[in-house]
Amino acid sequence: MNVDDEACVRRTRRWVEDVIVAHSFCPFARREVERQRIRYAVSQESRVADALAVLIDECLKLDRDSRIETTLLIYPQGFEAFEDYLDFVALAEALLREQGYEGIYQLATFHPDYRFADAPVDDPANYTNRSPYPVLHILREASLEKTIAGHPDPEGIPERNVAYARELGLDVLRNLFDRVCKD
Numbered sequence: 001m002n003v004d005d006e007a008c009v010r011r012t013r014r015w016v017e018d019v020i021v022a023h024s025f026c027p028f029a030r031r032e033v034e035r036q037r038i039r040y041a042v043s044q045e046s047r048v049a050d051a052l053a054v055l056i057d058e059c060l061k062l063d064r065d066s067r068i069e070t071t072l073l074i075y076p077q078g079f080e081a082f083e084d085y086l087d088f089v090a091l092a093e094a095l096l097r098e099q100g101y102e103g104i105y106q107l108a109t110f111h112p113d114y115r116f117a118d119a120p121v122d123d124p125a126n127y128t129n130r131s132p133y134p135v136l137h138i139l140r141e142a143s144l145e146k147t148i149a150g151h152p153d154p155e156g157i158p159e160r161n162v163a164y165a166r167e168l169g170l171d172v173l174r175n176l177f178d179r180v181c182k183d
Contacts, residue, residue, distance in 0.1 A: 003076040003077065003133075005042040005044070007183065008040075008042045008074045008076050008132075008133055009040040009042060009074070010183070011132040011133070011180060011181055011182075011183070012040055012072055012074050012131065012132055012133065012135065013040060014180045015131055015132050015177075015180045015181070016029060016033060016038070016072070017033060018176070018179075018180050019127075019176060019177070019180060021033055023164065023168075024164075025128050025161050025164075025165075026157075027151065027157065028144075028147045028151075032069050032070060035069070037067065037068060037069035037070070038068075038069065038070055038071070038072060039058075039061070039068045039070070039071040039072070040071075040072050040074065041054075041058055041071055041072070041073050041074065042073075042074045042076065043073060043074065043075050044076065044077060045075070045078065046075075046077045046078025046079075047078070048078075048088060048091060051075060051078060051079075051088065052088075052091060052092060052095050054073065055073060055092055055095065055096075055136060055138075056095065056099060058071050058073050058138055059096070059099070059101055059104075059105055059138065062105065062138065062140065069140065069143060070137065070138060070139050070140065070143075071137070071138040072135050072136075072137050072138075073135065073136045073137075073138060074133050074134075074135050075088075075133060075134040075135070075136070076133045076134075079111075079134040080112075080134070081113075082111055082113040082114065082115060085109075085111050085134045088134075089107065089109050089136070092107060092136060093107060103141055104140070104141055104142075105138050105139060105140060105141060106138075106139050106141050106144070107136050107137065107138060107139070108136075108137035108139060109129065109135070109136065109137070110129050110130065110131035110134070110135040110137065111129070111130065111131060111134045111135070112130055112131060112132060112133065112134070112181075113130070114126050114127075114129040114130045114131075116129075122170055123166075124165040124166045124168060124169055124170045124173050125161070125162040125165045125166060126165075127165050127173040127174075127177060128158075128161045128162065128165050130177060132180065132181045
């Protein structure tokens, strides 16, 4: 089933604004949202090779357009199972290295069923990386390093996010997530 590209972008944008920015899960996202420098791209490719080709096309687009700070590459089909998505992520990271993008771009990963390795399924902390669809977030490493250097405690961000998510609780996060995923 193809999910409409516009709906994918709308839900993902709402997730970024209402979850990631509103709850400061990424303290660096607000600036890029306000500057409108986030590209939301949808790939309807479900075959791994084709989906990886779209990733490289997005890297090439970032190479050519410095006005785009970061890209959220949305995969609404083909990687619904979290384990399949993790296999895809491993291939994507290897491909970036193979294509000479190591040190230029890095990936952050988000999935509707994201689960940290040692976390139970119902741990609210998992919601720090849950998104409406499987997403590869392509980050410019130079920008990331510069931004992190200006943050007082970048190493503490993940711990703060886990503590905050657990403080919010599973019901609050589920309701918030359900709200951003619906039209």
